[in-house]
Amino acid sequence: MHEVQAKSILSPKNGMNIYRGCTHGCIYCDSRSECYQMKHSFEDVEVKVNAPSLLSKALASKRRMCMIGTGSMCDPYLPIEKDLGLTRSCLEIIAHEGFGLSILTKSDLILRDIDLLRRINEKSRCIVQMTLTTADEDLCRIIEPGVCTTERRYEVLRKMHENGIPTIVWLSPILPWINDTPQNINGILSYCARSQVKGVLCFGMGLTLRAGNREYFYSQLDRSFPGLSDRYRQVYGNSYEVLSPSNASLMKLFRDTCHMYCMMSDTDEIFKFLNTFPDPQESFFWF
Numbered sequence: 001m002h003e004v005q006a007k008s009i010l011s012p013k014n015g016m017n018i019y020r021g022c023t024h025g026c027i028y029c030d031s032r033s034e035c036y037q038m039k040h041s042f043e044d045v046e047v048k049v050n051a052p053s054l055l056s057k058a059l060a061s062k063r064r065m066c067m068i069g070t071g072s073m074c075d076p077y078l079p080i081e082k083d084l085g086l087t088r089s090c091l092e093i094i095a096h097e098g099f100g101l102s103i104l105t106k107s108d109l110i111l112r113d114i115d116l117l118r119r120i121n122e123k124s125r126c127i128v129q130m131t132l133t134t135a136d137e138d139l140c141r142i143i144e145p146g147v148c149t150t151e152r153r154y155e156v157l158r159k160m161h162e163n164g165i166p167t168i169v170w171l172s173p174i175l176p177w178i179n180d181t182p183q184n185i186n187g188i189l190s191y192c193a194r195s196q197v198k199g200v201l202c203f204g205m206g207l208t209l210r211a212g213n214r215e216y217f218y219s220q221l222d223r224s225f226p227g228l229s230d231r232y233r234q235v236y237g238n239s240y241e242v243l244s245p246s247n248a249s250l251m252k253l254f255r256d257t258c259h260m261y262c263m264m265s266d267t268d269e270i271f272k273f274l275n276t277f278p279d280p281q282e283s284f285f286w287f
Contacts, residue, residue, distance in 0.1 A: 001045040001080055009054035016055065016070040018086045019078055020046035024106060025146035027220035028173050031073055034212035045078060052089040059097045065124065066277050068094055071104030075147075082109060091116040095123070102274045104129040104170070106147045108156050114163060121165050125278045127198075128160045131170040134179045135187025142224050143175070150191065157195035166198040168270060171254070173207030176235075177228060180205055180244035182253055189257045199264030199273065205250040206243035209236070 009016055021042050022031065032042050040046060048054075059068075070076050076087040091113055094101050101120050103110070110117075110128065120126040130153050134140050140149045157167050169192050174180045185205075192200050209217060218229040236242045244250060258265035264273070 001047050002040070003047045003049045005050050006048040006054060008058070009048065009051050010058045010068070014066050014068050015072055016051075016068055016090065017073045018048050018051045018070070018076055018090060019074045019080075020048075022074055023078055023080075023146055024075060024144060026106075026144045027224075028143065028175060028207050028213070028217055030208055030210070030213050032213040032216050033210040035210060036073070036212075045074075045080060047080070047084065047086070049086070051086050052093060055090050056093050059093065059099060062099075064277075065099055067100040067102050067125065067275055069102040069104075069274070071129065075105050075107060076103060077105045077107035077109040079109075079146075082112075088113050088116065091120070095119040098123050100124040100277050101126045102129065103127070104131070106131050106144065106153065108148045108152050111156060111159060114159070114165075117160075117165055118163055125166075127166050127168060127274055128157075129168040129170060129201075129274075130157055131172065132188045132191060133171075133173065133175075135184055135191065136179070139179060143178070150188070154191040154195055157191070157197060161196045167195065168274065169197050169200045171200050171202040174205040174244055174250070175207060176242065176244045177231065178225065180246050180250060182250065185250055185253055186257070189254070189261070189263075192263060193257075193261040197263055199270045200254070200258055201267060201270050202251070202254055202265070203267065204241070204243055205247040205254075206241060208240055209238075209242055210240060214238075 020038065021040065021044060022029065023043055023045060081087050095116050117126045117128065132150055132153060133143065135150060137149050137151060160167050171188055218232065221229040255265050264270050
C-alpha cells in the first residue's frame with residue numbers, strides 16, 4: 001500500500017472511495033480496466049489518509065442531507081482497513097452529521113462497525129450491499145480468493161437484518177460456463193430469501209470485459225479453467241458485454257424467484273431506494 005493526501009473525497013453524486021486498488025483478487029474485477037487510469041499496481045492499494053478530514057469538511061458544506069455511497073470502485077473493507085480504520089472514521093462522521101449511507105462490500109469486516117451502521121440507520125438510512133456470485137464454496141475460493149466466502153456473506157446479511165438494517169445483493173458477475181447455471185442462481189437467491197434482503201440487483205447473466213481486466217481475467221481462466229479463455233475469445237471476441245448463452249432463461253428464473261419472495265428486482269427501483277434520503281416523517285415505516 002502507499003499513502004496519498006487526496007484533494008477531495010466526494011464525487012458529484014456523493015460517492016466516496018477511501019482506497020484505490022484491491023487485494024481481494026477476484027478474477028473478474030472491472031476496476032482493473034485501463035479506462036480508470038490507475039497509475040500504480042492494482043494490488044498496491046492507494047490509501048487516502050486524509051479521507052476523514054475531507055469528508056467532515058464536505059458534509060459541513062452540504063445544503064441538504066443526502067445518501068453517501070461507498071464501495072462502487074473499491075471495497076471499503078479491504079484487509080488493511082482492520083488496522084487503518086479509515087472507513088470506520090468516515091462512518092463515525094456520517095453518523096454524527098446525520099447523513100445516510102449506502103455501502104457495498106464483500107467482507108465480513110463490516111460486522112466490526114455494526115454499531116455505527118445501526119446509529120446511521122436510526123437517524124436516517126443505512127443500506128448494506130453485498131456481492132454474491134456463486135453458491136458453491138469451492139468455486140468461490142477460486143474466483144474470489146482473497147475475501148470471505150458466500151456462506152459467510154449470507155451470515156453478514158442475516159445479521160444486518162436482525163439489526164434492522166436493510167440489505168441489497170448484487171448478483172454479479174455471472175461467468176459463462178462457470179457459474180451460469182440454474183442451480184447456482186437458485187442457490188444465491190435462496191441465500192437472499194433466507195436473509196430477507198430488500199432487493200437483488202442483476203444487470204444480465206454475464207460480465208463486462210475491457211482492456212486491463214480482460215487480460216487479467218483470461219490469465220486467471222488459463223490458471224484455473226484450462227482452455228476456457230479460448231472459448232471466450234471464439235464466442236465473444238473483444239466484446240464489452242459478455243452474456244451467458246443461458247441469459248434469457250436465467251433472467252426469467254431470477255425475476256420469477258424475486259417476485260415469489262417479494263424482493264425488488266427492477267434496477268431503477270433499487271437504485272432509487274439506494275440513493276433517496278428518507279423523509280423524516282416516513283423513517284419509521286420504510287423498512
